[in-house]
Amino acid sequence: MPKDFRATTLERAVGRQLAGWRNERKLSLTEAGQRVGFSSAKLSMMENAVQPSAPVDVMALGYVYKVPTPEWQAVLLRAQHAERVRASTLNNALNFDPAADFANLVFEASRMCAFTTDLVPAVLQTPRYTNAAMQNDDPVRIVRLAMVREAWATRLNGKDPLVVQVVFPESVLRQVIGGPRAMKAQLLHLMEISEHPTVSVQVVPHSAGAYPAMGSPFTLLDFPHRQHNDVAYLETFIKAEYVEDPVLTEQCAQRFTSLQQLALAPGESLELIAEAAAEPSCTGVR
Known part of the structure; x- marks a missing residue:
């Protein structure tokens, strides 16, 4: 993760959704982290969009939380799109205004x-x-x-x-x-x-x-x-x-x-x- 990371609004929305899943199941950060194999610190940073939510991690959380398939797939698509946007430097390179x-x-x-x-x-x-x-x-x-x-x-x-x-x-x-x-x-x-x-x-x-x-x-x-x-x-x-x-x-x-x-x-x-x-x-x- 770059030191100057700034979450996009889409990444923040993904983080809120992850937190919502955990809260619906009344799990603490520690309990949820143990189930999915994350540290509580990593999970907290994902939920608060302090770091990007990798699509594979979103998929893992959807599986562990037993989220209905259409719901976790929708959030997965958002995370994938956010990842592509962040990785792409095309717009900056072209400087298209x-x-x-x-x-x-x-x-x-x-x-x-x-x-x-x-x-x-x-x-x-x-x-x-x-x-x-x-x-x-x-x-x-x-x-x-x-x-x-x-x-x-x-x-x-x-x-x-x-x-x-x-x-x-x-x-x-x-x-x-x-x-x-x-x-x-x-x-x-x-x-x-x-x-x-x-x-x-x-x-x-x-x-x-x-x-x-x-x-x-x-x-x-x-x-x-x-x-x-x-x-x-x-x-x-x-x-x-x-x-x-x-x-x-x-x-x-x-x-x-x-x-x-x-x-x-x-x-x-x-x-x-x-x-x-x-x-x-x-x-x-x-």
Whole structure:
């Protein structure tokens, strides 16, 4: 075990399960250790995830505790996966960063479905709006967002334009980012670009109440090649992530469809954006 070992959340979950098995059988660490041939210290470290739980040890405990086969097999699979993740240095070696790669996917995709909760979707932001929204963020992220906008812009009027469908709550229109002038320019840009035949902008009004995927922004990309699965892109200020499991991307697609059904139609959304652009908070008039 490396001196700098830090248990993953999965390894900690495995440890809790092992402790649960022992406690259900009302065995002390010493008694359980004697039955399986471990020292009580080793068993304690496994249960508390102070050291990894080797799959063979998990199997031995499942056998000694007489845990039902499906149950110990499930925990065994988790331990095996945790072991593979820890042993693999592939991600570090490749240094693959989805946030840095995202602009490439935007350039390759045939359709983008973006749901945001607190900002205008990245592809529809003006540079001034982006700079104001990210003023306390990593400068590299601002550059990457600019690359995403450019990847979309290069295709906007091309032979194979990217279809862009976005949904966001009405609160995005009321949050003044960068001051009244910058926000009004952003809203006017939204109004202009929403009239493009490949762009659909829909707003979820305040009156809708709770809505699907509330608080969970995501972007879903479709691709023209059938060998390429849909990809969901999730990003926070800490990290970005691609989700490629078809079951999970289908859940994203279903949520997005539900959002579109709940949101105002594109024409009504355009009217709401125009109203927000005319409000005192955007005109600067008090």
